[in-house]
Amino acid sequence: MGTTSTSQKDYDAFQEKVKRTVFVDNLSSDITISVLTKALGQFGKVINADFLPNYTESKLKDDTQCALVEMENEKQAKSIVTELSSFYFMIGGMPRPVRARLAKAEMFSERPCPPKRKILIRWVPPSEPDFMVAEKLKHLTKRHAAEASLLLKYQSDEETKLAEHQAETLKMSSKKYDMIDGIILDGTLSRLGRHYNMKTVDG
Amino acid sequence: MSQSGETCKEGNIAFKWGKKRGVGGKQQEVQFYESFSYDGVDYHLYDCVYLYKEREPEPYIGKLIKIWEQRVQKVKKIKVLWFFRAVEILNWLDSDGAMENELFLASGEGPGLANINPLEVLVGKCNVVCTSKDNRNPQPSKEILEMADYIFYRLFDVGSCKISEDIGVKVAGIEAKFIFNREGIQKPNSISEHESHGKEGIGKTNLFSQSMPSASKPDSQFPNVVPEGASQGERTKQLSQVSSEPKSHISPKLEFDKNSVTVIAMEMAEVESNGGKGKVSEVSINEKRKLVKNASELDKRPPKMAKLDGKIDKPKPNVSSAPALDKNNTTDGRYMELMRRPDTDRSKWFRQIPWEEQMLKGHENGTLVLLENLDPSYTSTEIEEIVHTAFQENCRAKVIPLTAISSPHCGRAFVDFKTREAADMVIRRLDEGCLMLPSGRPLVASKGKHLMPRMSTKFFGHLSVEKLKFQNHREEMRKAVSTSHCSQPNTIEYEMAMEWRLLQEKSDCWWKELYKQHSEELKKLRNNLQKK
Numbered sequence: 001m002g003t004t005s006t007s008q009k010d011y012d013a014f015q016e017k018v019k020r021t022v023f024v025d026n027l028s029s030d031i032t033i034s035v036l037t038k039a040l041g042q043f044g045k046v047i048n049a050d051f052l053p054n055y056t057e058s059k060l061k062d063d064t065q066c067a068l069v070e071m072e073n074e075k076q077a078k079s080i081v082t083e084l085s086s087f088y089f090m091i092g093g094m095p096r097p098v099r100a101r102l103a104k105a106e107m108f109s110e111r112p113c114p115p116k117r118k119i120l121i122r123w124v125p126p127s128e129p130d131f132m133v134a135e136k137l138k139h140l141t142k143r144h145a146a147e148a149s150l151l152l153k154y155q156s157d158e159e160t161k162l163a164e165h166q167a168e169t170l171k172m173s174s175k176k177y178d179m180i181d182g183i184i185l186d187g188t189l190s191r192l193g194r195h196y197n198m199k200t201v202d203g
Numbered sequence: 204m205s206q207s208g209e210t211c212k213e214g215n216i217a218f219k220w221g222k223k224r225g226v227g228g229k230q231q232e233v234q235f236y237e238s239f240s241y242d243g244v245d246y247h248l249y250d251c252v253y254l255y256k257e258r259e260p261e262p263y264i265g266k267l268i269k270i271w272e273q274r275v276q277k278v279k280k281i282k283v284l285w286f287f288r289a290v291e292i293l294n295w296l297d298s299d300g301a302m303e304n305e306l307f308l309a310s311g312e313g314p315g316l317a318n319i320n321p322l323e324v325l326v327g328k329c330n331v332v333c334t335s336k337d338n339r340n341p342q343p344s345k346e347i348l349e350m351a352d353y354i355f356y357r358l359f360d361v362g363s364c365k366i367s368e369d370i371g372v373k374v375a376g377i378e379a380k381f382i383f384n385r386e387g388i389q390k391p392n393s394i395s396e397h398e399s400h401g402k403e404g405i406g407k408t409n410l411f412s413q414s415m416p417s418a419s420k421p422d423s424q425f426p427n428v429v430p431e432g433a434s435q436g437e438r439t440k441q442l443s444q445v446s447s448e449p450k451s452h453i454s455p456k457l458e459f460d461k462n463s464v465t466v467i468a469m470e471m472a473e474v475e476s477n478g479g480k481g482k483v484s485e486v487s488i489n490e491k492r493k494l495v496k497n498a499s500e501l502d503k504r505p506p507k508m509a510k511l512d513g514k515i516d517k518p519k520p521n522v523s524s525a526p527a528l529d530k531n532n533t534t535d536g537r538y539m540e541l542m543r544r545p546d547t548d549r550s551k552w553f554r555q556i557p558w559e560e561q562m563l564k565g566h567e568n569g570t571l572v573l574l575e576n577l578d579p580s581y582t583s584t585e586i587e588e589i590v591h592t593a594f595q596e597n598c599r600a601k602v603i604p605l606t607a608i609s610s611p612h613c614g615r616a617f618v619d620f621k622t623r624e625a626a627d628m629v630i631r632r633l634d635e636g637c638l639m640l641p642s643g644r645p646l647v648a649s650k651g652k653h654l655m656p657r658m659s660t661k662f663f664g665h666l667s668v669e670k671l672k673f674q675n676h677r678e679e680m681r682k683a684v685s686t687s688h689c690s691q692p693n694t695i696e697y698e699m700a701m702e703w704r705l706l707q708e709k710s711d712c713w714w715k716e717l718y719k720q721h722s723e724e725l726k727k728l729r730n731n732l733q734k735k
Contacts, residue, residue, distance in 0.1 A: 023606075023607065025606065025607055026664070026703075026707065028662040028664075028665055029662050030662065030665075035686055035687075038686075038687070039686070039687035042687070052604050052606060053559070053603075053604070055603050055617070064662060066606055066607070087689040087690065088689065088690035088697065088700035088701070088703075088704065089687065089688075089689050089690075090687060090688055090689070090690060090696075090700070091686065091687040092665070092686045092687070093662075093664075093665030093666075093686075094665060094666065094690070094696045094699075094700070095664070095665075095666065095690065095695075095696045095697075095698075095699035095700040095702075095703060096663070096664025096665060096700070096703045097690070097700045097703055097704055097707075099607075099707055101607060104605060105580065106579045106580060106602075106604065106605040106611075106614070107604045107605050107606065108604060109583070109601065109602055109603075109604045110583075111582055112582070113581075113582040113584060113585050114580070117585075118540065118541075119540075119541050119581075119585060119588075119589065119640065119641055120538040120539065120540060120641060121538070121539050121541070121589055121592060121593060121638060121639065121640050121641075122537055122538045122539060122638075122639050123593070123636055123637065123638055123639075124636075124637040124638075124639050124645070125290060126290060126636075126637075127261070127290075128733075129733060130639070130732050130733050131637055133728060133729075133731045133732050134637040134639060134645040134732075135637065135645075136728055137576070137643065137644070137645050137725070137728055137729065138576070138637070138645045138647050140724060140725065140728060141575055141576040141613060141645075141647045142575075142647060144610065144612075144613060144721045144724075145575060145610075145613070147717060147721075148609075148610055148717065151713060151714070151717055152608065155608075155710050155713075158706060158709075158710075159663050159664065159706065160663050162663075162664075162702060162703065162706055163663035163664050163666075164663075166664075166666060166699050166702065167666055169695075169699075170666050170695070170699075173695060
């Protein structure tokens with residue numbers, strides 16, 4: 001009672017929707033819904049795509065996005081998950097691949113409550129022994145949140161580190177290729193080839 | 204002092220009226236008394252007493268402010284001015300809180316101030332010492348304070364719900380000197396103090412005959428005739444094994460239930476020492492039950508019912524049968540079913556402002572609260588109802604959707620209240636008290652923070668070679684030409700993507716490990732809960 005009762009039919013419909021939806025993360029904030037729809041449209045028909053609001057602390061460091069993408073059917077959703085785990089799929093940039101997994105009901109911010117669910121709540125009197133346990137549980141909840149927050153920060157740091165490291169590598173490689181390009185372009189390569197009596201590509 | 208000498212032989216329970224005061228009522232049918240002896244204990248006017256009610260963790264405590272008998276029906280009544288325990292009025296306690304054994308005397312006007320009860324609900328005397336610094340109050344000695352079951356120095360106004368230390372001229376029509384300690388402070392359960400209070404009887408009779416009309420008023424509500432033997436044939440009910448509270452020296456002996464009104468009569472442990480044997484005979488118990496039954500038929504109200512809730516008689520389909528302190532039952536431990544919240548602020552004509560905007564405003568005004576330790580499957584509506592049921596506050600709630608890395612054990616939600624006071628109150632009460640949700644989840648609240656997206660935030664992991672002219676990157680994105688592809692092996696991109704995938708997999712593992720550990724810790728702790 002009490003709660004806004006959802007009919008069994010609505011709830012079942014929602015469960016079906018969950019099954020054909022994929023959760024996609026590691027998305028850049030530059031990506032728009034239309035880009036995402038187009039990208040995943042290669043694997044099936046996208047019915048609906050929506051970004052999840054990001055309320056976590058990670059938002060402050062790293063601007064990643066995640067999204068729920070509803071496909072036409074469960075089969076398409078599953079195939080996206082398989083494809084994206086076996087290939088490195090890039091959307092709107094590289095080399096950080098996008099990741100996909102099957103969605104869970106709790107990932108939807110708007111969802112019907114299960115029909116006939118009864119939630120009983122109570123104030124535990126301080127005289128009950130349960131009060132002490134509850135206090136500990138509250139404490140534990142806070143500690144867990146702090147731990148998760150710390151781990152999130154660690155993850156964020158790791159990602160930044162990797163990105164910076166890769167940027168450096170890329171810069172070096174790019175410089176190398178630039179140098180080679182330059183040598184080819186200004187004729188140094190062919191001169192050197194002639195000098196050492198070696199065959200060069202365009203020589 | 205005229206001793207009535209009238210001993211009521213009701214079974215083996217000794218009852219004897221003490222000093223008479225005046226008579227009252229239209230036909231002089233009410234006889235007031237100043238003292239009586241019940242079950243071996245002498246009670247006097249203005250004594251503090253325990254009254255027991257079933258399912259309450261602790262007995263009620265009150266002050267006898269009127270004692271009388273209706274002559275025709277031979278019904279004995281007491282009027283009791285209530286004491287509140289701190290837990291009952293937690294809502295109005297300021298930050299300094301209250302001492303463990305502190306009580307608050309009811310004052311002002313309104314439901315919850317005083318009640319009329321059958322005399323038989325008395326279970327014993329309670330030693331309450333007034334520690335008010337008022338100069339009219341005889342200050343208790345250290346020894347007396349140590350002996351005290353409870354102390355009080357503050358009043359709780361049941362009308363305005365305010366706590367004050369100022370004991371004025373009268374409280375609930377009782378002169379202040381009867382509120383303060385007596386000259387010879389009441390000793391708990393002492394039988395020999397009969398004489399010492401003689402002086403108080405004189406001259407007070409007037410006061411009570413004046414208030415006679417009001418005294419007889421409630422009487423008329425009671426059914427007049429009680430068939431004397433009505434309960435004679437009643438089957439003996441089981442003795443209840445209610446555990447007694449050691450501090451109060453009382454042990455419950457039997458209970459009787461009728462029309463949801465339950466009165467437990469209890470024997471004073473004192474009787475045990477008097478009688479030598481610690482057992483009360485079956486006959487005595489039967490007789491006592493009869494007494495209690497008669498009493499409960501007369502007055503179908505529980506001993507202390509209305510308290511602060513005036514709407515007691517209205518049916519409340521949604522609330523479990525919790526008559527007392529509906530608004531304030533911070534700690535009564537009863538299960539509450541969720542109430543559908545009134546749709547007052549959910550006007551269908553106007554569209555609600557977008558949640559993001561409301562959150563930002565809530566963050567600025569301090570009305571935003573973050574709730575944690577919810578069941579992750581709860582919906583926003585259910586959370587609004589939980590808040591409404593527990594705090595009678597309307598709010599707008601939004602669950603924080605789970606992501607791949609959020610805890611599967613702990614659902615979180617943002618709740619935006621109407622006022623900052625409401626938000627602060629909820630945070631404070633959830634911090635001090637404990638609102639238990641199903642499957643052992645005490646709710647945790649903190650100030651909600653709306654994290655502003657920083658302009659400078661950057662998505663890490665998308666690289667571009669500067670020389671390759673990607674200035675029009677964003678623009679291209681908006682046009683949404685083909686911007687996705689699968690990485691091909693043998694490229695530098697593929698290699699780097701592999702590093703990212705490795706990090707993603709690693710992150711998956713550490714989150715899984717963390718939450719596994721959390722789950723074990725939670726399980727271990729929840730096993731200690733008695734009520735799950």
